[in-house]
Amino acid sequence: MIDVQNITKRYGHHTAIEDVTFSVAKGEVLAFLGPNGAGKTTTMRILTCFMPPTEGTARVAGFDCVEAPMEVKRRIGYLPETPPVYHELTVTEYLTFVGRLRGMSGSSLTSALDRSLEQLQLGSVRHRLIANLSRGYRQRVGLAQALLHDPPVLILDEPTVGLDPQQIIEIRGLIKNLAGSHSIILSTHILPEATAVCQRVVIINGGRIVAEDTPEQLSARLRQSEKISITIKTPPSDCEERLRAIPGVMNVFPGQDPGHFVVECTLGYDLRDELARLIVSQEWGLLELKTVSMTLEDVFLRLTRHEEGMSQPQEATSGILSAPEPSAREATP
Numbered sequence: 514m515i516d517v518q519n520i521t522k523r524y525g526h527h528t529a530i531e532d533v534t535f536s537v538a539k540g541e542v543l544a545f546l547g548p549n550g551a552g553k554t555t556t557m558r559i560l561t562c563f564m565p566p567t568e569g570t571a572r573v574a575g576f577d578c579v580e581a582p583m584e585v586k587r588r589i590g591y592l593p594e595t596p597p598v599y600h601e602l603t604v605t606e607y608l609t610f611v612g613r614l615r616g617m618s619g620s621s622l623t624s625a626l627d628r629s630l631e632q633l634q635l636g637s638v639r640h641r642l643i644a645n646l647s648r649g650y651r652q653r654v655g656l657a658q659a660l661l662h663d664p665p666v667l668i669l670d671e672p673t674v675g676l677d678p679q680q681i682i683e684i685r686g687l688i689k690n691l692a693g694s695h696s697i698i699l700s701t702h703i704l705p706e707a708t709a710v711c712q713r714v715v716i717i718n719g720g721r722i723v724a725e726d727t728p729e730q731l732s733a734r735l736r737q738s739e740k741i742s743i744t745i746k747t748p749p750s751d752c753e754e755r756l757r758a759i760p761g762v763m764n765v766f767p768g769q770d771p772g773h774f775v776v777e778c779t780l781g782y783d784l785r786d787e788l789a790r791l792i793v794s795q796e797w798g799l800l801e802l803k804t805v806s807m808t809l810e811d812v813f814l815r816l817t818r819h820e821e822g823m824s825q826p827q828e829a830t831s832g833i834l835s836a837p838e839p840s841a842r843e844a845t846p
């Protein structure tokens with residue numbers, strides 16, 4: 514449904530994306546995961562015919578984004594980073610305006626309006642001014658705008674940024690409901706978002722695709738070590754040293770709580786038995802022992818650090834890959 518081949522975009526001497534290739538099948542939800550400045554918005558703006566690529570081709574439903582932009586735009590619903598809503602209009606007035614821009618009128622516009630209000634559960638606020646809505650509701654109005662003409666393709670640029678946890682759950686639920694009947698690209702710099710709603714993840718960093726796979730396959734492909742989390746009741750002062758002395762142990766990190774350690778083992782070594790035996794025989798008090806699977810965030814950090822020439826992966830501490838930077842203003846489509 515979406516086919517991007519070797520696109521590069523340069524802003525003057527600055528290359529925003531380079532040689533980006535990917536595709537999205539019918540009904541598939543693809544996550545575009547990358548830190549701020551990775552090139553996610555640039556790629557989406559090319560797909561929505563907002564600007565042409567410097568090199569390469571982008572096609573939607575078989576139509577070229579440069580040669581047949583009207584055909585592409587008819588088939589796309591686009592939610593930019595900042596929802597393109599008018600604060601001085603009510604929800605119904607705004608969606609009616611968008612529908613007219615889309616060439617709809619009369620009963621087809623009324624039924625499209627009712628359908629999208631229902632789909633986004635906006636019925637109760639339909640006569641409210643957009644200025645008086647919460648961010649979560651404004652985001653829903655933005656999504657209703659993208660869905661109004663029932664397009665087969667949806668392009669959603671960081672749809673949950675700035676929402677509170679409850680609103681994030683709601684928006685993710687809505688996106689999940691649209692999967693299957695729509696081909697969706699969703700950009701995000703938050704890892705759990707990619708794993709929560711998408712079947713496939715493209716990881717982009719510094720304008721280049723660094724990995725593409727299912728969330729599960731990505732972590733399997735890149736796993737280089739096994740981690741075991743242990744909690745010990747009365748660890749001796751040389752505990753870390755003693756654990757590290759077990760053959761196959763690469764590293765031992767103290768955890769957040771007293772007595773908690775994360776033991777990193779060489780891939781292929783399952784040292785749970787050895788660890789348990791040492792702790793029990795020394796009567797340190799084994800409270801917990803379990804393997805820790807690698808999260809996609811570890812994978813991302815490993816991939817991007819690798820790109821930057823750093824060999825040591827770092828411990829992931831939060832769900833956010835990098836601090837947000839002030840984003841450029843979005844244009845209204």
Ligand SMILES: Nc1ncnc2c1ncn2[C@@H]1O[C@H](COP(=O)(O)OP(=O)(O)O)[C@@H](O)[C@H]1O
Nearest residue numbers: 524527529547548549550551552553554555556
């Ligand atoms: N209009 C522009 N002019 C010059 N550089 C730009 C412009 N828009 C984006 N960039 C640069 O291109 C790179 C990719 O930006 P963007 O696509 O917005 O990334 P993302 O959406 O992943 O945060 C960044 O380095 C950004 O500063």
Ligand SMILES: [Mg+2]
Nearest residue numbers: 553554555594
């Ligand atoms: Mg962006």
